Amino acid sequence: MTIRFTMDKITRDGNPVLRQIAQPVPFPLSEEHAQLAKDMMTYLVISQDATQNESYDLRPGVGLAAPQVGYSLQIAAVLVPSLDPHESDDEPYFKGTIFNPTIISESVKRGALDVGEGCLSVDEDVPGFVPRANHVTVRYQDEQGTVKTIKLRDYPAIVFQHEIDHLHGHLYYDHIDLKAPWQVDDDTKYIE
């Protein structure tokens, strides 16, 4: 596997591309866009490999959106490992590159990771809960342009919302209540 995107290619907070509304991707996919999507997934695969990520000095990631590699396009690579920690060699929970994704429904129930969130594009961690919808239904296109719908809850739902946020120019800390970052809310599920 050859790696095109290393940490020096990841756009950082302050780069205007991270605050732009990303453009829809036309289908059939151009060769350039297909390659971009593959290269984004390669980053995630290698970043999650304990030995390889060291040699490339990659911060581990479960998602990477095109604006994070400098392209204002509605593409995000998602690689959520198996949710069962005893079966780490198992198939990932979700591995795919999603194009033109939209959240078509979301729960009233909120969800937030109990440790807060991080982002490859934000070097200095901003602490605090990042409240989102606990359940979402996402519609997207795959590489072939086929429209897919996926229902997600808890951790995977958070990951998809974080990535889709990138396509709308939002960063995770936009959702943090900076006056009371760890304020617990009864209607929110805190996800381990």
Ligand SMILES: [Zn+2]
């Ligand atoms: Zn991010």
